[in-house]
Amino acid sequence: MNRRSFLQAAGGLAASRLWGQAKRRPNFIFILADDLGWGDLGCYGNRSIKTPSLDRMAKQGTLFTQFYVNNPVCSPSRTAFMTSHFPAHHRIHGHLATPEMNEKRGMPNFLDPKVTTVAHLLQKAGYRTAHFGKWHLGSGPGAPTPAEYGFDEHKTVNSNGNTFSEKDPYFRAKSTGLLVDETLRFIEQSKDKPFYVNLWTLVPHAILNPTEEQMQVYARLTPGGGIPHKGALQIYYSSVTNLDQEIGRLLKRLDEMGLADNTLVAFSSDNGPEDIHILNASHSAAGSPGPFRGRKRSLYEGGVRVPFIVRLPGQVPAGRVESRAVVTGVDWLPSICRLAGVQVPADVKPQGEDMSDTWLGASRERTKPIFWEWRFNIAGYNVNRSPMLSIRHGRWKLLMNPDRSRVELFDIPQDPMELNNLADKNPKVVSDLSAKLLEWHKSLPLGPVDASAGKNDYPWPK
Amino acid sequence: MNRRSFLQAAGGLAASRLWGQAKRRPNFIFILADDLGWGDLGCYGNRSIKTPSLDRMAKQGTLFTQFYVNNPVCSPSRTAFMTSHFPAHHRIHGHLATPEMNEKRGMPNFLDPKVTTVAHLLQKAGYRTAHFGKWHLGSGPGAPTPAEYGFDEHKTVNSNGNTFSEKDPYFRAKSTGLLVDETLRFIEQSKDKPFYVNLWTLVPHAILNPTEEQMQVYARLTPGGGIPHKGALQIYYSSVTNLDQEIGRLLKRLDEMGLADNTLVAFSSDNGPEDIHILNASHSAAGSPGPFRGRKRSLYEGGVRVPFIVRLPGQVPAGRVESRAVVTGVDWLPSICRLAGVQVPADVKPQGEDMSDTWLGASRERTKPIFWEWRFNIAGYNVNRSPMLSIRHGRWKLLMNPDRSRVELFDIPQDPMELNNLADKNPKVVSDLSAKLLEWHKSLPLGPVDASAGKNDYPWPK
Numbered sequence: 001m002n003r004r005s006f007l008q009a010a011g012g013l014a015a016s017r018l019w020g021q022a023k024r025r026p027n028f029i030f031i032l033a034d035d036l037g038w039g040d041l042g043c044y045g046n047r048s049i050k051t052p053s054l055d056r057m058a059k060q061g062t063l064f065t066q067f068y069v070n071n072p073v074c075s076p077s078r079t080a081f082m083t084s085h086f087p088a089h090h091r092i093h094g095h096l097a098t099p100e101m102n103e104k105r106g107m108p109n110f111l112d113p114k115v116t117t118v119a120h121l122l123q124k125a126g127y128r129t130a131h132f133g134k135w136h137l138g139s140g141p142g143a144p145t146p147a148e149y150g151f152d153e154h155k156t157v158n159s160n161g162n163t164f165s166e167k168d169p170y171f172r173a174k175s176t177g178l179l180v181d182e183t184l185r186f187i188e189q190s191k192d193k194p195f196y197v198n199l200w201t202l203v204p205h206a207i208l209n210p211t212e213e214q215m216q217v218y219a220r221l222t223p224g225g226g227i228p229h230k231g232a233l234q235i236y237y238s239s240v241t242n243l244d245q246e247i248g249r250l251l252k253r254l255d256e257m258g259l260a261d262n263t264l265v266a267f268s269s270d271n272g273p274e275d276i277h278i279l280n281a282s283h284s285a286a287g288s289p290g291p292f293r294g295r296k297r298s299l300y301e302g303g304v305r306v307p308f309i310v311r312l313p314g315q316v317p318a319g320r321v322e323s324r325a326v327v328t329g330v331d332w333l334p335s336i337c338r339l340a341g342v343q344v345p346a347d348v349k350p351q352g353e354d355m356s357d358t359w360l361g362a363s364r365e366r367t368k369p370i371f372w373e374w375r376f377n378i379a380g381y382n383v384n385r386s387p388m389l390s391i392r393h394g395r396w397k398l399l400m401n402p403d404r405s406r407v408e409l410f411d412i413p414q415d416p417m418e419l420n421n422l423a424d425k426n427p428k429v430v431s432d433l434s435a436k437l438l439e440w441h442k443s444l445p446l447g448p449v450d451a452s453a454g455k456n457d458y459p460w461p462k
Numbered sequence: 463m464n465r466r467s468f469l470q471a472a473g474g475l476a477a478s479r480l481w482g483q484a485k486r487r488p489n490f491i492f493i494l495a496d497d498l499g500w501g502d503l504g505c506y507g508n509r510s511i512k513t514p515s516l517d518r519m520a521k522q523g524t525l526f527t528q529f530y531v532n533n534p535v536c537s538p539s540r541t542a543f544m545t546s547h548f549p550a551h552h553r554i555h556g557h558l559a560t561p562e563m564n565e566k567r568g569m570p571n572f573l574d575p576k577v578t579t580v581a582h583l584l585q586k587a588g589y590r591t592a593h594f595g596k597w598h599l600g601s602g603p604g605a606p607t608p609a610e611y612g613f614d615e616h617k618t619v620n621s622n623g624n625t626f627s628e629k630d631p632y633f634r635a636k637s638t639g640l641l642v643d644e645t646l647r648f649i650e651q652s653k654d655k656p657f658y659v660n661l662w663t664l665v666p667h668a669i670l671n672p673t674e675e676q677m678q679v680y681a682r683l684t685p686g687g688g689i690p691h692k693g694a695l696q697i698y699y700s701s702v703t704n705l706d707q708e709i710g711r712l713l714k715r716l717d718e719m720g721l722a723d724n725t726l727v728a729f730s731s732d733n734g735p736e737d738i739h740i741l742n743a744s745h746s747a748a749g750s751p752g753p754f755r756g757r758k759r760s761l762y763e764g765g766v767r768v769p770f771i772v773r774l775p776g777q778v779p780a781g782r783v784e785s786r787a788v789v790t791g792v793d794w795l796p797s798i799c800r801l802a803g804v805q806v807p808a809d810v811k812p813q814g815e816d817m818s819d820t821w822l823g824a825s826r827e828r829t830k831p832i833f834w835e836w837r838f839n840i841a842g843y844n845v846n847r848s849p850m851l852s853i854r855h856g857r858w859k860l861l862m863n864p865d866r867s868r869v870e871l872f873d874i875p876q877d878p879m880e881l882n883n884l885a886d887k888n889p890k891v892v893s894d895l896s897a898k899l900l901e902w903h904k905s906l907p908l909g910p911v912d913a914s915a916g917k918n919d920y921p922w923p924k
Contacts, residue, residue, distance in 0.1 A: 045921040169688040226631040231744030282693030285747030291844040291920035382753040458753035459507040
């Protein structure tokens with residue numbers, strides 16, 4: 001089947017029937033990096049960090065330029081991938097922390113395991129399912145293990161259940177390798193069934209401590225002259241390059257195992273790059289949001305727009321850059337289910353959209369808007385501090401506060417840097433989008449909001 | 463003389479006559495930090511870096527919120543302070559480097575010593591003059607020593623003549639202390655005459671290597687868990703705090719020597735904070751441009767707007783924040799001459815303006831525009847990459863390229879972050895200011911321009 005006829009088939013038939021005919025349902029490996037920016041990969045324009053494996057994966061598959069996570073930090077962004085729901089609906093507004101801190105922010109201690117996840121659905125449909133690496137959907141007293149969310153196997157951090165020891169100060173530096181090892185072991189033991197693996201890395205989230213060997217390639221980026229301090233660029237770049245190498249090893253083994261052509265591998269990140277002003281993130285200013293304004297915690301593009309690469313040789317077009325389709329975290333569950341031939345039950349009520357046709361080669365606009373809320377402070381420079389609410393619909397992105405202050409409208413394809421506020425020129429667009437956005441906001445459970453949320457004041461000298 | 467009557471006197475009489483009557487001409491100490499951002503001091507809104515001495519100095523004197531250097535990097539910015547000329551007129555467009563690199567960029571190897579400097583004028587008027595610290599107005603074969611620029615004494619780096627040894631890897635960490643020592647020694651030996659001292663620090667320019675003792679106060683900013691790498695925040699903040707402590711020591715000794723009331727002390731910086739993407743500047747993302755867009759090399763505010771604090775107890779109003787007057791580097795020479803009672807010779811042709819009345823308590827707008835040119839690449843994030851030319855006149859700042867591309871007009875008092883481009887709404891302002899700016903640009907000596915100058919493109923995936 002050539003590409004055109006495949007696309008016609010994908011367009012004309014239910015994917016379930018298509019995969020059923022072929023008697024092979026695809027496997028899935030979802031690699032989710034932690035705090036990696038849109039601009040941190042060579043294939044996304046980075047000219048300093050070496051990421052040959054992911055660049056090759058993009059050449060073998062399709063790279064999306066307009067992929068968004070549904071929150072600019074970890075736990076809520078992950079919730080969206082798992083549930084197809086905007087995370088604020090489950091009151092997961094920020095990172096899951098101590099019970100005291102969660103309560104203070106009006107958050108539960110873990111994602112309700114009764115909420116249907118993509119793993120639940122695939123497990124029920126006969127897939128072998130596993131989660132390796134960062135969890136961050138709840139841990140500590142009373143929190144379920146990943147098993148309750150639909151995973152046959154798990155070995156995780158920020159979690160309960162089967163966890164990694166983090167005692168070695170180089171654990172994080174070596175962790176991607178360990179996760180790839182687990183994934184390959186799991187795959188070898190799952191030959192009788194299709195499989196779904198979340199491989200959620202710990203890197204390049206702070207604290208980074210790459211080994212001397214990992215840092216060799218960037219030795220020139222540390223100051224000379226007998227200065228003892230390693231450079232932030234060297235620390236960060238080495239970490240990303242090790243992540244890339246380990247993903248390269250995984251892809252190579254898939255080839256060797258004869259699984260490449262039947263295993264969809266996706267790569268993304270949970271949010272934009274970290275800000276240096278966060279305690280312990282002293283190297284993280286080296287992370288790149290690409291051309292975008294904003295970093296982690298910001299609703300500007302740099303906080304929520306991240307890499308998204310999909311590879312499935314022979315089915316996902318190779319070497320394609322898809323710049324039209326806007327795809328987002330809540331689309332993951334319906335898209336995966338479609339490709340796996342799994343019907344999404346009506347009670348799941350996905351808030352995203354099946355965008356799998358765009359993975360398979362279609363170029364189209366999405367039909368549903370994307371909504372964001374951020375109710376806390378935003379660390380770092382004023383230009384990155386966004387309003388509290390945001391909506392992307394068509395070419396437009398509107399940012400505003402719930403009290404209708406700071407209304408900013410950007411034409412994203414024309415102005416991806418979000419510097420040219422067109423609100424005054426487009427009152428009708430503002431009126432329509434703000435109505436949608438505030439209606440969505442009203443539908444969310446209420447909770448505490450930081451006094452500085454949505455503000456970009458500066459303590460001017462007086 | 464109380465403040466009001468002093469101000470009346472300053473407004474009504476030539477300052478020369480005023481000082482002459484009092485039979486004491488003021489001494490001057492000009493402390494110029496290197497790569498320190500507008501937002502790096504507590505008194506400029508920083509909530510993390512401890513700078514009690516400079517905060518106290520601001521309380522004892524006047525803090526300007528709208529002070530600009532005349533170029534976003536070192537050598538040209540320093541040229542402007544020394545000569546009262548926009549540095550491009552002397553073809554000093556960037557940092558003075560090797561002869562090969564200077565030639566490639568159409569630059570001389572040093573500032574022409576025939577150009578009259580503020581030190582020449584004060585020396586001729588009977589002042590004892592000295593320059594301690596960073597020079598960076600030319601060094602190497604054929605370059606004059608600071609003596610030829612009007613300094614009776616000098617001990618410098620980036621210079622010829624009497625230089626510091628930089629062999630100790632902690633030299634930079636200790637350098638501000640050494641400069642304060644030199645300054646105090648010089649002052650003690652200059653009792654018979656008024657004095658003028660440039661105390662131009664090496665800190666917080668990269669490479670920073672603070673001592674363990676200096677870093678103690680920020681120990682909490684380095685990651686725990688057995689990680690060996692010092693945090694960038696700890697390295698940078700410690701360096702600024704040491705700078706502050708040494709300035710505190712200088713001010714205390716001036717008090718003890720009975721010189722405080724007759725010594726004008728000014729503090730500023732040569733440009734905005736460095737960008738982390740410069741080799742060896744691995745900690746420099748910790749430097750703060752305050753609320754502004756842009757860092758070093760950018761013509762946006764963060765690159766050229768820097769601290770300016772003036773203290774002269776009894777004459778410069780204490781605890782005053784001056785937010786109206788726009789003051790700039792080329793104003794230094796005429797303002798100092800005025801306060802010293804020195805007539806600026808006609809052939810000097812200052813391109814700045816005597817703004818000393820605003821130091822002494824007046825609040826007024828300047829009459830002359832300020833012009834900037836930057837003809838090289840700009841490192842770092844796209845949002846910081848400005849057009850090549852800029853003019854500030856009244857409330858307006860216009861940025862554009864010589865080919866009239868990227869025309870951006872900002873109302874700076876209303877929009878200090880430079881996010882709201884008002885060019886479309888104000889065609890007359892754009893027309894007037896662009897004419898002035900291009901006319902100025904035409905008056906400059908021609909020279910090589912980087913292909914990427916004035917651009918903010920990004921290598922988008924294709």
